[in-house]
Every structure is written in structure tokens, then in C-alpha cells.
Amino acid sequence: xxxxxxxxxxxxxxxxxxxxxxxxxxxxxxxxxxxxxxxxxxxxxxxxxxxxxxxxxxxxxxxxxxxxxxxxxxxxxxxxxxxxxxxxxxxxxxxxxxxxxxxxxxxxxxxxxxxxxxxxxxxxxxxxxxxxxxxxxxxxxxxxxxxxxxxxxxxxxxxxxxxxxxxxxxxxxxxxxxxxxxxxxxxxxxxxxxxxxxxxxxxxxxxxxxxxxx
Numbered sequence: 001x002x003x004x005x006x007x008x009x010x011x012x013x014x015x016x017x018x019x020x021x022x023x024x025x026x027x028x029x030x031x032x033x034x035x036x037x038x039x040x041x042x043x044x045x046x047x048x049x050x051x052x053x054x055x056x057x058x059x060x061x062x063x064x065x066x067x068x069x070x071x072x073x074x075x076x077x078x079x080x081x082x083x084x085x086x087x088x089x090x091x092x093x094x095x096x097x098x099x100x101x102x103x104x105x106x107x108x109x110x111x112x113x114x115x116x117x118x119x120x121x122x123x124x125x126x127x128x129x130x131x132x133x134x135x136x137x138x139x140x141x142x143x144x145x146x147x148x149x150x151x152x153x154x155x156x157x158x159x160x161x162x163x164x165x166x167x168x169x170x171x172x173x174x175x176x177x178x179x180x181x182x183x184x185x186x187x188x189x190x191x192x193x194x195x196x197x198x199x200x201x202x203x204x205x206x207x208x209x210x211x212x213x214x
Contacts, residue, residue, distance in 0.1 A: 042055065042056070043055060043056050045210055047213060048126070048178060050212055050213045051178075051209065051211075051212050051213070052209070052210040052211045052212070052213065053178050053179070053208045053209060053210060054207075054208050054209075054210050055124050055208065056086055056091075056122065056124045057179075057206055057207045057208040058083070058084060058085040058086065058206070058207050059084050059129070059179075059204060059205060059206040059207065059208075060081070060082070060083055060084070060204075060205045060206075061080070061081070061082040061084070061095075061171070061173075061183075061185075061202040061203065061204055061205075062080075062081060062202060062203045062205075063079065063080045063081075063082070063185060063200035063201065063202035063203075064077075064078070064079045064080075064200060064201060064202075065077075065078055065079075065185075065198055065199050065200030065201055066078065066198050066199060067099045067196040067197060067198030068196065068197055068198055069099070069110075069194075069195070069196050070195060070197075071143070071144075071194070071195065072101075072110065072143075072144065074101065076099045076100055076101050076110075076196060076198075077099070077100060077101070077102065077103050078097065078098065078099040078100075078196065078198050078200060079097070079098055079200075080095060080096065080097040080098070080187075080200060080202075081095045081096050081097075082094070082095035082169075082202075083095055084122070084131065086122075090119060091119065091120055091121065091122040091131065091133075092117070092118065092119050092120075092133075093116075093118045093119075093120065093131065093133040093135075093169065094116060094117045094118070095115075095116060096113070096114065096115055096116075097112075097113075097114040097116060097137075097167070097187075097189060098111070098112065098113050098114070099111075099112045099189070099196045099198070100112070100141075109142050109144075109158040110142070110143060110144060110158070111141040111142055111143075112139055112140075112141045112143075112189065112194045112196060113139065113140050113141050114137045114138065114139045114165075114167060114189050115137065115138045116135065116136070116137040116138075116167040116189070117135050117136060117137075118133035118134055118135030118136075118167055118168075118169070119133065119134070119135055120132050120133030120134060120135075126175070126178065127174065127175050128172065128173060128174055128175060128181075129171075129172075129173040129175065129181065129183070129204065129206075130170075130171070130172050130173075131169075131170070131171050132169070132170040132171075133167075133168070133169050133170075134166070134167070134168045134169075135166075135167060136164060136165070136166065136167070137164070137165050137166060137167035137189055137191070138162075138163075138164060138165075139161070139162075139163050139164075139165050139189065139191045139193070139194060140160075140161065140162045140163070141160070141161065141194060142158045142159060142160045142161065143158065143159060143161065143193055143194050144157075144158055144159075145157055145158065145159035159193075161191075161192075161193035161194065163191035163192050163193050163194070164191065165189065165190050165191025165192070166188075166189075166190050166191075167187070167188075167189050168187060168188050168189075169185055169186070169187035169188075170185060170186050170187070171183055171184070171185035171186075171202065172184055172185070173202070173204040175204070178206070178208055178209075179205070179206040179207070179208045179209050180203075180204060180205060180206070181203075181204040181206075182201070182202070182203065182204065183201070183202050183204055184199065184200070184201055184202070185199070185200045185202055186198075186199055187199075187200065
């Protein structure tokens with residue numbers, strides 16, 4: 001019975017990781033900024049309703065949602081903070097992510113904390129912002145494990161970990177104003193010890209505003 005449960009978990013994990021790496025491959029194939037000359041007009045300031053804005057300016061996202069842990073076969077609560085910026089034609093997303101069976105302010109032994117640094121593709125328009133990112137993540141926390149005692153009895157305990165993994169995220173934002181909006185993102189974070197995938201709602205704060213025309 002125990003071997004059967006472990007086999008099912010291993011199969012779930014294998015399928016989950018295949019999806020993760022496929023998503024990463026799609027993202028990496030979509031990157032079109034590397035090695036290209038910076039596009040001048042695309043990043044030039046413009047005027048909208050007597051206000052000056054900078055397209056593709058850096059922005060911050062605050063997000064919260066639900067994730068699924070395939071190893072535990074259970075849903076978790078997740079939150080993240082992302083800082084998005086551009087260098088030339090290359091767009092980056094770096095920040096912090098946490099997923100746990102409890103809200104992040106409550107202590108739990110089932111916990112994944114991530115520090116991620118990703119690169120990707122971004123499309124910024126007057127009414128929306130879309131981005132897809134992939135890159136390495138440093139994950140740490142603790143997760144359920146199994147151990148046999150001297151009598152061969154299997155017991156549960158929580159094992160701490162520090163692992164390098166992969167973080168992939170796609171996000172869409174509807175802009176209420178050019179520099180503020182609400183959005184949704186789908187993501188996955190996977191390392192050898194802990195894997196999750198989920199959906200988050202986020203607030204979008206952009207540094208696009210440059211001033212007003214009197």
C-alpha cells in the first residue's frame with residue numbers, strides 16, 4: 001500500500017515537472033530581445049490626456065492567490081512581490097514568492113519561500129500589460145517527509161531544504177489608469193524538494209508617469 005502511494009506521487013511529480021520544463025521552453029523560445037538593437041520609438045515618451053508617460057517603464061506587482069502542491073495533493077495559499085524592469089530590449093522580473101498550507105503570517109512546517117530572477121517577453125499597451133517570464137529560483141523551507149525507525153515503522157516528519165529550481169510565470173494586467181491596474185497571473189515554482197503551480201490576482205503599480213502638460 002505504501003509503495004503504491006509513493007509510486008502515484010512519483011508519477012504526479014514526473015508529469016508536473018514535464019509541464020514545467022515545457023513552459024520554460026516556450027518562454028525561452030519567445031524571447032526576442034537578446035542581441036537586438038534597442039527600438040527607439042517603442043520606448044519613447046508619449047502624451048495622453050495632458051499627461052506624459054514612459055512606455056515599458058518598470059513596475060511592481062503585489063499578488064495573492066491559490067497554488068496546488070502535487071506531492072501533498074492539496075491546495076495552498078500563495079503570495080508574491082515582483083519587481084519588473086528593462087535593460088535594452090531585455091525584460092526582467094525578480095522578487096519573492098511564498099506558498100504554504102497556511103496564510104504566510106501564520107507559522108507552518110509546510111512552506112516554500114522563493115527568491116526568483118527571471119527574464120522574458122513583455123507587451124505594454126494603453127489598456128493592458130502582458131508578460132511571460134522564466135528563470136532560476138532559490139527555494140527554501142520545509143516539507144513533509146517519511147522515515148523508518150529501527151523497527152522499520154514509517155513515521156512522518158518535516159524536512160528543511162535549500163534548493164535551486166525553476167520559476168515560470170505568465171501575467172495579464174488590465175489598466176484602470178496607464179500606471180495602475182488589476183491582473184491575474186499563472187505560475188509554477190519547482191525544485192527537487194517542493195513544487196507548486198497556481199493562480200494569483202495582483203495589483204500593478206507602474207513608474208510610467210513622467211509629468212503633466214500645463
